[in-house]
Amino acid sequence: MWLALLLALWGSVVGFIAGRNQRPELVESARRATYALAGVLVVASLALIVALVKHDFNVSYVASYTSRNLPLVYTLSAFYGGQAGSMLFWAVVLATFGALAQWLTSRRYDDLLPYVAAVTSLVVLFFVATTLFAANPFVRLPFTPSDGGGLNPQLQNPGMVVHPPLLYLGYISVTIPFAFAVAALLSKRLDTGWLHAIRKWTIVSWLFLSIGITLGMWWAYVELGWGGYWAWDPVENASFLPWLTMTAFLHSVMIQEKRGMLKKWNMILIGLTFFLSIFGTFITRSGIISSVHSFAQSPIGNYFLFFLIFIVVATGVLIAKRMPMLEAESQLESMVSREATFLFNNLLLVGIAFSVLWGTMFPMISEMVRGTQVTVGPPFFNQVNIPIGLALLALTGIGPLIAWRRASPGHLKRQFAAPVTTGLIVAALLLAIGMRDFYAIMALSLAAFVVGTIMQEFIRGVGARNRLHGENYALAFARLVGRNRRRYGGYIVHLGIVMYFVAFTGQAFTTSIEASLKPGESVDLRSPWGYTYTFTHLGVSQYEELNRFTTAASVEVARDGERVGIMKSEKRQHVDSFGRASFEPSTEAGIRSDLREDIYIVYAGSVQGTEEAVYRFTLNPLVWWLWFGGAVLVAGGVVTLWPGATSGAERRRSMAGYAASITGKSSAAAAG
Amino acid sequence: MPYSRRDAVKLSLAALVPGVFVQGSRPQQEDTSITRLYRPDLAGRPRGRITDYENDPFIISVEERLRCTCGCNLDVYTCRTTDFTCGVSPAMHREVVALVEQGLTGEEILEAFIAKHGEAVLMAPKKEGFNLAAYFVPGAAISVVGAALALMLWRRSGKVAEAAAAGGGPVSGMSPQEAAKLEDELSKLEP
Numbered sequence: 001m002w003l004a005l006l007l008a009l010w011g012s013v014v015g016f017i018a019g020r021n022q023r024p025e026l027v028e029s030a031r032r033a034t035y036a037l038a039g040v041l042v043v044a045s046l047a048l049i050v051a052l053v054k055h056d057f058n059v060s061y062v063a064s065y066t067s068r069n070l071p072l073v074y075t076l077s078a079f080y081g082g083q084a085g086s087m088l089f090w091a092v093v094l095a096t097f098g099a100l101a102q103w104l105t106s107r108r109y110d111d112l113l114p115y116v117a118a119v120t121s122l123v124v125l126f127f128v129a130t131t132l133f134a135a136n137p138f139v140r141l142p143f144t145p146s147d148g149g150g151l152n153p154q155l156q157n158p159g160m161v162v163h164p165p166l167l168y169l170g171y172i173s174v175t176i177p178f179a180f181a182v183a184a185l186l187s188k189r190l191d192t193g194w195l196h197a198i199r200k201w202t203i204v205s206w207l208f209l210s211i212g213i214t215l216g217m218w219w220a221y222v223e224l225g226w227g228g229y230w231a232w233d234p235v236e237n238a239s240f241l242p243w244l245t246m247t248a249f250l251h252s253v254m255i256q257e258k259r260g261m262l263k264k265w266n267m268i269l270i271g272l273t274f275f276l277s278i279f280g281t282f283i284t285r286s287g288i289i290s291s292v293h294s295f296a297q298s299p300i301g302n303y304f305l306f307f308l309i310f311i312v313v314a315t316g317v318l319i320a321k322r323m324p325m326l327e328a329e330s331q332l333e334s335m336v337s338r339e340a341t342f343l344f345n346n347l348l349l350v351g352i353a354f355s356v357l358w359g360t361m362f363p364m365i366s367e368m369v370r371g372t373q374v375t376v377g378p379p380f381f382n383q384v385n386i387p388i389g390l391a392l393l394a395l396t397g398i399g400p401l402i403a404w405r406r407a408s409p410g411h412l413k414r415q416f417a418a419p420v421t422t423g424l425i426v427a428a429l430l431l432a433i434g435m436r437d438f439y440a441i442m443a444l445s446l447a448a449f450v451v452g453t454i455m456q457e458f459i460r461g462v463g464a465r466n467r468l469h470g471e472n473y474a475l476a477f478a479r480l481v482g483r484n485r486r487r488y489g490g491y492i493v494h495l496g497i498v499m500y501f502v503a504f505t506g507q508a509f510t511t512s513i514e515a516s517l518k519p520g521e522s523v524d525l526r527s528p529w530g531y532t533y534t535f536t537h538l539g540v541s542q543y544e545e546l547n548r549f550t551t552a553a554s555v556e557v558a559r560d561g562e563r564v565g566i567m568k569s570e571k572r573q574h575v576d577s578f579g580r581a582s583f584e585p586s587t588e589a590g591i592r593s594d595l596r597e598d599i600y601i602v603y604a605g606s607v608q609g610t611e612e613a614v615y616r617f618t619l620n621p622l623v624w625w626l627w628f629g630g631a632v633l634v635a636g637g638v639v640t641l642w643p644g645a646t647s648g649a650e651r652r653r654s655m656a657g658y659a660a661s662i663t664g665k666s667s668a669a670a671a672g
Numbered sequence: 673m674p675y676s677r678r679d680a681v682k683l684s685l686a687a688l689v690p691g692v693f694v695q696g697s698r699p700q701q702e703d704t705s706i707t708r709l710y711r712p713d714l715a716g717r718p719r720g721r722i723t724d725y726e727n728d729p730f731i732i733s734v735e736e737r738l739r740c741t742c743g744c745n746l747d748v749y750t751c752r753t754t755d756f757t758c759g760v761s762p763a764m765h766r767e768v769v770a771l772v773e774q775g776l777t778g779e780e781i782l783e784a785f786i787a788k789h790g791e792a793v794l795m796a797p798k799k800e801g802f803n804l805a806a807y808f809v810p811g812a813a814i815s816v817v818g819a820a821l822a823l824m825l826w827r828r829s830g831k832v833a834e835a836a837a838a839g840g841g842p843v844s845g846m847s848p849q850e851a852a853k854l855e856d857e858l859s860k861l862e863p
Binding site for chain 2: 233348
């Protein structure tokens with residue numbers, strides 16, 4: 001770790017010097033420092049993994065988060081399950097990303113790379129220093145316990161094995177686009193070159209964040225047992241914030257690429273995204289805000305606070321100094337243009353980010369201003385954010401339909417007629433079947449509208465290829481997507497987002513009942529779809545498995561009298577290697593999912609130690625759409641990322657954009 | 673795992689105690705017709721039978737507005753039906769039930785909890801005084817910035833249109849109708 005500290009320091013200092021004077025030996029030294037840094041931190045990480053796997057309980061971290069009977073997969077996931085290990089994980093992944101950025105980036109950006117090495121090394125330096133001085137996973141105990149404390153049962157779940165690292169990957173990879181932005185500012189190379197260099201990094205980072213957040217929702221849903229997947233907890237909010245600003249950046253960067261506009265805004269957005277990725281970690285670990293996810297309080301928060309202030313000041317000063325060089329190359333020509341809708345899309349995304357941040361911080365603000373503590377929970381966030389979210393959903397459909405620069409009335413009519421009609425038909429149908437929830441009707445109608453816009457784009461594209469090239473529809477579809485992957489991959493991502501909104505709408509119709517049932521007794525619950533579910537308690541069995549003692553309650557489920565199957569919910573009492581109970585018992589929900597609704601059964605406990613069981617039965621409509629929306633979103637992201645995504649047609653359009661920006665500039669000059 | 677007669681007596685007593693807590697002053701009779709669990713001590717916190725109060729929509733709606741004070745950040749209803757190790761939310765539920773039995777309205781029950789635990793017991797701040805800032809600042813900020821953005825775009829697009837009309841536009845010598853027709857044709861060819 002000390003070697004990593006020195007290498008990170010070297011990489012930062014030499015990187016900045018090499019960036020300024022471009023001396024080849026210094027440039028090379030900065031590059032090699034990133035490789036060496038990654039290598040050293042990989043060795044440190046392997047050392048921790050070996051200690052975990054070999055149950056070296058003399059290492060405090062190993063003793064705190066594992067035990068002899070912990071399954072191997074969770075022993076490995078304990079690497080990032082605790083504060084100190086997660087800091088090392090962050091450092092090693094960032095150092096690896098930093099090395100990959102040096103290795104994979106085209107030589108065209110050679111003059112940016114020393115600065116990129118400097119920024120990534122500086123951020124790694126911060127994490128290594130914090131790990132060394134405030135949260136060191138290699139600290140040894142003065143004695144060796146015979147067994148460790150074990151991992152929190154709620155972290156012993158497959159979702160928890162993959163959710164944190166993927167979310168971390170998202171947070172961490174944001175550093176690379178940020179490093180390129182700083183490099184562009186420092187080197188004064190403020191053309192679109194740096195944007196091309198980071199295009200894939202930004203999409204990868206956004207995808208990691210999206211997958212990490214979705215897996216977090218899945219983990220909460222299957223493991224925490226409350227039947228929901230998003231509770232607006234400060235830590236959930238912290239992961240959502242950089243996702244929002246990164247999404248805004250992914251859209252606004254297109255305006256800069258096409259029209260040479262929004263240069264200042266894009267710099268601010270990428271800086272803000274990086275800031276929020278660190279800020280999320282700060283609020284998780286500093287203890288300034290109460291959260292169920294909070295790590296144990298430690299001096300680590302002070303380190304993060306200092307680093308956050310440094311980021312704001314350094315990035316702010318740098319952007320301010322380069323302001324004159326960040327002037328737009330062209331002017332916006334019409335209120336009714338794709339640029340304008342993207343601007344409003346940015347406004348809403350950043351607006352939601354602000355409202356989430358505002359709500360998250362408001363308890364602290366209230367205490368400072370009034371001296372009174374308040375709670376800002378889900379009712380507040382839902383009330384404030386649902387209308388903004390719906391406006392954003394509408395823009396998801398509107399944006400891609402409007403032409404760049406200026407849209408004519410005829411163009412608008414042709415583009416919007418079918419999707420708007422689709423949305424209105426769905427609204428009418430929902431009203432006809434008796435739905436009266438305003439937001440649900442709005443969300444589902446807008447979802448239909450957006451799906452209409454996406455389908456229309458695909459149908460027209462396939463039709464055009466069929467007419468122009470005589471291709472059959474399947475081939476036309478494949479080539480349409482294959483030759484313009486960024487655009488059609490984006491549409492697929494939008495489809496995934498629509499599926500998320502459909503799933504969120506289902507939350508308005510959740511129904512639930514609690515019941516205590518003796519074996520053979522039943523309870524009925526009516527679903528929003530009109531079905532009547534009958535839950536019959538079969539009995540409770542107890543057995544030992546792995547590192548726990550399980551109490552499983554079984555229920556036979558019937559829908560409108562027709563047998564659906566047997567479902568099981570469990571209470572798990574984890575035990576240490578001596579068979580002693582460790583941690584509080586955890587609950588495993590029984591879940592059966594289909595397109596319409598999830599049957600969600602929670603065994604709450606037994607009455608007076610008998611087989612009479614207390615249950616909560618919940619019917620959660622449309623949850624399936626969330627997980628498959630996530631899969632669609634990832635598929636769209638992969639299409640966008642696939643090599644060779646920049647087709648000839650796209651390059652030509654891109655060139656047309658530049659040509660337009662040049663003429664636009666001359667027109668502005670003429671006007672001036 | 674050995675299960676002695678002494679254990680059985682101890683566990684029976686242990687199981688009865690929470691039953692007393694949950695059901696208030698009416699301890700439940702043990703139903704001997706139901707099989708006892710092999711290790712009830714490892715099956716989570718013993719529970720009492722569910723009464724009509726647990727599923728009462730009014731009580732649930734009140735509890736969804738109250739925060740469990742155990743530090744879990746969940747509302748009382750969600751906590752008592754989820755975190756089966758929490759002893760705070762069942763106690764708060766019993767308080768709500770007692771207040772309902774006294775005939776208090778929802779708002780009166782909330783006020784009683786505020787008086788006891790402070791304003792932080794509500795899941796969302798009351799819409800009054802400084803708290804209004806929590807609700808209206810995000811919307812106001814978006815509206816103000818949106819209006820400013822719209823005004824700026826309108827002015828700028830006006831200037832560009834004037835420049836285009838003066839002959840310096842991107843495609844000079846083209847009427848608005850021709851420009852619109854070109855845009856339409858281009859959009860048809862875009863795929």
